[in-house]
Amino acid sequence: MSLKILIVDDEVHLRTLLHQTLEELEDEGVELHTATNGEEALAAIEAMQPNLVFLDVMMPKLSGFDVCDRAKNVLGLTNVYIVLLTAKGQEFDRQRGIEVGADLYMTKPFDPDSLLMKARDVLGI
Amino acid sequence: MARISLKQIVSAQNGLRPIVAALESAFGSTVAVEDSAGAPLLGRADGQQRFPVAHEGKDLGWVSGARGADAVAALLRFLAEKEVERKALGSEVLHLYREVNLIYSFSEKLAALLDLDRVARLTLQEARHLIVATDGAILLLDEATGALNSAAAFGDELPGLSGFMRGKGIVGTVAATGVGEIVNDVLSDPRRINSVIEVRSLVCAPLKVGEKVIGVIVLASTLPMAYEARELKLLNTLALHTATAIENARLFERTVQAGHERERLLALNKQAEVARAGYERELELAATIQADLFPAQLPHLPGYDLAARNRPARRCGGDYYDAIPSLATGDAASILLCVADVSGKGLPASLLMSHMQATLRALLGRSRSLTALVEDASALLYGSTAGNKYVTAAMLDLAPTSGLGRYVSAGHINSWLVDRDGVMHALGSTGPPLGLLPPGLPYADTAVSIAPGDCLILCSDGVTDAQNHAEEEFGDARLAEAIAAVHHESAEHIVAHVFAAVDAFVGSAPQFDDITLMVLRRDGSLHK
Numbered sequence: 001m002s003l004k005i006l007i008v009d010d011e012v013h014l015r016t017l018l019h020q021t022l023e024e025l026e027d028e029g030v031e032l033h034t035a036t037n038g039e040e041a042l043a044a045i046e047a048m049q050p051n052l053v054f055l056d057v058m059m060p061k062l063s064g065f066d067v068c069d070r071a072k073n074v075l076g077l078t079n080v081y082i083v084l085l086t087a088k089g090q091e092f093d094r095q096r097g098i099e100v101g102a103d104l105y106m107t108k109p110f111d112p113d114s115l116l117m118k119a120r121d122v123l124g125i
Numbered sequence: 126m127a128r129i130s131l132k133q134i135v136s137a138q139n140g141l142r143p144i145v146a147a148l149e150s151a152f153g154s155t156v157a158v159e160d161s162a163g164a165p166l167l168g169r170a171d172g173q174q175r176f177p178v179a180h181e182g183k184d185l186g187w188v189s190g191a192r193g194a195d196a197v198a199a200l201l202r203f204l205a206e207k208e209v210e211r212k213a214l215g216s217e218v219l220h221l222y223r224e225v226n227l228i229y230s231f232s233e234k235l236a237a238l239l240d241l242d243r244v245a246r247l248t249l250q251e252a253r254h255l256i257v258a259t260d261g262a263i264l265l266l267d268e269a270t271g272a273l274n275s276a277a278a279f280g281d282e283l284p285g286l287s288g289f290m291r292g293k294g295i296v297g298t299v300a301a302t303g304v305g306e307i308v309n310d311v312l313s314d315p316r317r318i319n320s321v322i323e324v325r326s327l328v329c330a331p332l333k334v335g336e337k338v339i340g341v342i343v344l345a346s347t348l349p350m351a352y353e354a355r356e357l358k359l360l361n362t363l364a365l366h367t368a369t370a371i372e373n374a375r376l377f378e379r380t381v382q383a384g385h386e387r388e389r390l391l392a393l394n395k396q397a398e399v400a401r402a403g404y405e406r407e408l409e410l411a412a413t414i415q416a417d418l419f420p421a422q423l424p425h426l427p428g429y430d431l432a433a434r435n436r437p438a439r440r441c442g443g444d445y446y447d448a449i450p451s452l453a454t455g456d457a458a459s460i461l462l463c464v465a466d467v468s469g470k471g472l473p474a475s476l477l478m479s480h481m482q483a484t485l486r487a488l489l490g491r492s493r494s495l496t497a498l499v500e501d502a503s504a505l506l507y508g509s510t511a512g513n514k515y516v517t518a519a520m521l522d523l524a525p526t527s528g529l530g531r532y533v534s535a536g537h538i539n540s541w542l543v544d545r546d547g548v549m550h551a552l553g554s555t556g557p558p559l560g561l562l563p564p565g566l567p568y569a570d571t572a573v574s575i576a577p578g579d580c581l582i583l584c585s586d587g588v589t590d591a592q593n594h595a596e597e598e599f600g601d602a603r604l605a606e607a608i609a610a611v612h613h614e615s616a617e618h619i620v621a622h623v624f625a626a627v628d629a630f631v632g633s634a635p636q637f638d639d640i641t642l643m644v645l646r647r648d649g650s651l652h653k
Contacts, residue, residue: 017222020215026133109226112219 004031004050008041010059021112038062052122053082072101081122131186135166152193160186180205232366241374245277248367256356258344265340294318303338305330307352326350330360332368412440432616433643443467443474444585444639464583465518495522495531496568506560515561519583528575535559538586545578547609578649587640594634616644
């Protein structure tokens with residue numbers, strides 16, 4: 001079964017940037033999927049159980065915290081590695097991050113090289 | 126060229142399946158899509174016609190079916206082209222994003238630095254991430270000389286180089302004009318001045334704070350490069366941040382230096398305070414010692430009334446008075462009265478005054494007469510003090526029982542003999558000040574007779590020279606007036622009255638000279 005990464009952000013340019021950053025992994029057989037909001041993301045996580053999710057925190061309706069909480073604590077998908085993406089300068093609620101079971105959080109603007117390195121690390125490639 | 130695969134296109138395009146289904150329905154036939162290796166990606170074919178999906182001569186896969194497979198293949202070719210375009214655009218966007226990120230993190234790191242060297246090194250380090258170069262340097266302008274001095278450099282060619290000047294060569298031109306430049310063929314640039322540098326291409330941006338150029342940043346390559354406007358723009362952006370950071374670092378350096386200087390001055394001030402306190406203590410001690418040189422109690426003379434007072438202008442004074450039992454006249458009960466005024470004021474004068482006191486007391490009883498004593502004292506002072514130091518003195522050697530005495534004035538102001546009727550007789554100078562002229566000049570003396578009811582007034586010029594705010598002097602006339610009013614009173618009363626008269630005249634004007642007054646009054650049978 002191929003490795004899967006899900007990119008979740010409601011802003012199209014950030015989705016594009018994340019996708020572009022990770023695109024070289026496609027050559028190594030990694031599938032890149034995207035979702036544009038929390039509900040779509042939760043459905044995708046449940047359906048495909050990706051290995052890694054880059055999940056924006058600030059999204060309308062279902063926030064990244066909510067998605068993470070349901071995936072990890074309700075659906076029990078503890079194998080899905082979830083990276084929360086938070087905007088720099090914004091107060092990040094670390095306690096909430098821990099409660100919802102996020103594995104890591106990164107700030108935007110993100111550093112493409114360290115993001116890619118993290119993805120390789122998590123996927124073991 | 127970005128790599129694309131049919132599999133990615135088929136899986137990424139969610140809208141593809143409905144379109145294919147619509148085409149299948151329209152053509153009444155099904156189609157199958159497989160990748161270049163023959164692995165099925167979509168559908169199942171009901172015909173044998175195969176159409177390649179190729180992009181730029183490379184087979185990405187095949188579409189097969191009875192009808193409509195060519196249309197689906199054309200659609201996939203179109204999508205492949207679009208995917209390539211999207212990837213190219215995405216790649217460019219990511220590239221720009223990386224640049225923005227680098228500049229963002231660069232300015233964050235810069236903001237944390239307050240050290241000029243580290244600012245320069247960090248700038249070159251970041252610039253290398255953004256612009257391909259073998260060499261680089263940051264040169265800072267010395268405004269006074271026009272020299273461009275290296276603050277940091279890397280590579281084989283630029284480090285260790287010196288002699289860059291504003292207005293000379295390529296980087297010197299950038300420093301002079303404040304406009305960045307790309308020079309891709311350095312060897313043929315007519316401004317090239319340093320032929321030992323093997324640099325082939327360079328890009329150089331000014332470091333500007335406002336309109337002022339404070340230096341340049343240059344990135345160069347020993348291999349020919351095709352630097353473009355993009356690189357210059359990036360370098361300009363870095364230069365903008367760096368120039369500000371360098372100015373901040375310099376400002377910080379100056380602030381730190383000013384702080385150190387202030388601390389140094391505070392320490393010096395404290396030292397001075399301590400020294401002053403020490404000096405104050407010593408001055409206080411000197412004043413105490415000097416006060417002890419004045420007789421603690423004036424000797425009691427039967428039939429006479431003697432009083433004296435001294436008020437120095439500063440802590441220590443140069444006036445002196447004394448009343449010492451004397452044997453000079455051969456009269457066992459005789460007494461020497463003296464009021465002296467040392468040249469100068471303050472501590473130096475007080476030192477000379479103590480010298481005078483010691484001299485006088487040492488000579489007393491060894492000299493055969495008052496004039497001999499004065500001559501000896503003058504010779505001793507002359508030999509032991511600087512030429513501009515001297516002492517004026519009024520001295521009376523008196524045989525109290527007879528009221529007869531000898532008076533000598535060594536350049537001193539007038540003393541006064543006030544008779545019982547209040548008439549004042551001046552006693553003038555009988556020789557030069559003590560210690561002023563070489564020994565050998567004889568002193569004259571004046572015979573004085575003090576009758577019952579008479580007063581002898583000895584004073585220093587601090588009395589008559591006392592000034593009020595209008596800079597008028599108290600003078601002989603006011604002194605005479607003050608004495609006349611009380612000449613029949615006790616010596617102490619006369620002294621107090623004259624001091625009060627001087628004080629009333631002077632008002633709040635500062636006392637600039639020591640004031641000394643000695644009054645000897647012979648008891649009078651005609652006391653009013």
